[in-house]
Amino acid sequence: RRQAGRGAAAALVDDTEDVSLDFGSEEELALRKAKIRHPLATFFHLFFRVSAIVTYLLCDWFSNSFVACFVTILLLLSIDFWSVKNVTGRLLVGLRWWNQIDEDGKSHWVFEAKRVPSIAAATEAEARIFWLGLIICPVIWTMFFFSTLFSLKLKWLALVIAGISLQTANLYGYVHCKLGGQKSISIVTSRFFVTADVPKRQTRRMSGDCTEEHGKTGSR
Numbered sequence: 001r002r003q004a005g006r007g008a009a010a011a012l013v014d015d016t017e018d019v020s021l022d023f024g025s026e027e028e029l030a031l032r033k034a035k036i037r038h039p040l041a042t043f044f045h046l047f048f049r050v051s052a053i054v055t056y057l058l059c060d061w062f063s064n065s066f067v068a069c070f071v072t073i074l075l076l077l078s079i080d081f082w083s084v085k086n087v088t089g090r091l092l093v094g095l096r097w098w099n100q101i102d103e104d105g106k107s108h109w110v111f112e113a114k115r116v117p118s119i120a121a122a123t124e125a126e127a128r129i130f131w132l133g134l135i136i137c138p139v140i141w142t143m144f145f146f147s148t149l150f151s152l153k154l155k156w157l158a159l160v161i162a163g164i165s166l167q168t169a170n171l172y173g174y175v176h177c178k179l180g181g182q183k184s185i186s187i188v189t190s191r192f193f194v195t196a197d198v199p200k201r202q203t204r205r206m207s208g209d210c211t212e213e214h215g216k217t218g219s220r
Contacts, residue, residue, distance in 0.1 A: 035125050038091045042129055045088040048080035049137045052163065056144065056156075070159055081166040084134070089174055092130040097173035111177040134174060138167040 036042055052073050059069035089095050094114035101107055141163040148156045 037123050038126060041088045041091040042126055044083055045092065045130060046133050048076050048083060049133060052076035052080060053140055066155060073159055074162060077163050077166050081170060084170045088130065092126045095174050095177040097177055113177045134171050138164060138171055141167060
């Protein structure tokens with residue numbers, strides 16, 4: 001009887017050891033499938049770019065001043081470019097890009113993407129809204145370009161080109177981050193930081209040589 005009881009206990013231990021409970025992955029999947037976790041960032045991701053398009057379409061109904069409409073739409077496009085580049089891209093999809101200039105005056109583009117998923121990761125709905133807004137709006141401004149060109153409304157052409165340029169820049173940057181462009185750019189940035197450390201190493205070596213020479217002269 002004792003041996004049978006020991007065998008049953010060992011079987012229970014084996015069964016319990018084979019069971020693995022992973023609540024973290026289930027919680028992470030539930031968070032990712034949530035609707036909106038950053039409502040303010042999601043709202044402003046679409047607000048400024050949609051407002052610029054609506055103002056462009058309806059500005060003739062509200063104002064006869066071309067300068068006022070031009071400045072208002074350009075201001076909305078500029079705010080949209082800044083917010084998408086610096087805020088909403090980082091919060092909604094975990095991507096970021098920027099440009100930096102080294103000591104020699106050379107321009108370097110940096111593209112980053114979150115590799116490790118975290119609790120603050122973007123949900124599927126937020127990512128879908130982000131990419132739809134990022135892709136559809138430049139297409140709409142491209143349609144405005146051809147409409148102004150064919151209708152000979154050349155005074156609006158500069159504004160439409162500005163809209164295409166600002167929103168296409170964000171689209172290019174985030175697509176480059178998403179498709180793995182950050183790997184090649186990270187190599188460039190690593191080279192940049194290595195070259196930036198070279199003068200420091202040279203100065204340290206020179207200072208070390210000077211101290212050695214000073215010690216030799218002192219011993220003499």
